[in-house]
Amino acid sequence: MYWNEFALVALVHLLAVVSPGPDFAVVIRNSVSAGHRAGLYTAIGVGSAIFLHVTYSLLGIGLIVSQSVWLFNLLKLVAGAYLLYIGFRALRAQPASADQQVSKQRSMSAAQAFRQGFITNGLNPKATLFFLSLFTVVISHDTPLLVQAGYGVYTAVATGAWFCLVALLFSRDAVRRGFHRMGHWFDRMMGGVLIALGLHLALSQWFKRG
Incomplete structure (x- = not known):
């Protein structure tokens, strides 16, 4: 009964998740x-x-956040910060020898990695807007809560x-060797990307005013 709606949800989600972002x-x-x-x-x-x-989104808190300008802007500022x-930590990357690179590979614990992923997505205001629109526009109000x-x-x-597929692809030895040839420049490049994304989130409300 809900297969058509599920297919629409899956399609919209696919388009959102594959687009590059934080x-x-x-x-x-x-x-x-x-x-x-x-x-x-x-x-x-x-x-x-x-x-x-x-x-x-199911509890309706997302609607409150989206309609409170100051609260939503605060979320943007926290996420951007x-x-x-x-990003600034990545910009501080220094050249390393092969032995140091091996050591660096083991420097991030599972908890640190999980926390970075969770906080990055959890504080992303674009995700707030996406799920708010998903549960208010794409999904019918008549759809049971369990569904x-x-x-x-x-x-x-x-x-x-x-x-996980992205992680497995970019952690392959051949791919990593290619990136490691750039050494610390890769970290600095990714740091620049993260800083640009952070500035975009933090300052987007002023861009809209202009």
Whole structure:
């Protein structure tokens, strides 16, 4: 009965999850610099944060946030500040020898990787808007709450699976060797991307006013 609606939810989610953004940048950076284990835990953190968005969307908190300008702008500032923090740390990367690179690969714990993925997605205001629109526009109000929760579980699992694939791809030895030839410049490049994303989130409300 709800297969057509589920197919629409899956399509909209697919288009959203494959588009590059903070989650994509963090998963790639951790996969390349710290290996597949860190990349996978980062991906799992991103997927787990989806449950946060689904929960407040079902409870209606997302609607409150979206209609409170100051609260939504505060969320943008916090998310932007976190991305700036990660980005500036990456910009400080220094050249390393092969032995140091091996040591660096093991420097990120599973908890650190998971936390980065969870916070990056959890604080992303674009995810707030996406799930708010998903549960108010795409999904019918007549759809039972249990079915809506099932859609939420699907989006969380699908998001985690997608970023696990990204992590496995970018942590492959051949891919990592290619990135490691750039050494610290790769970290600095990804740091620049994260800083740009952070500034975009933090300053987007002023851009709209202009």
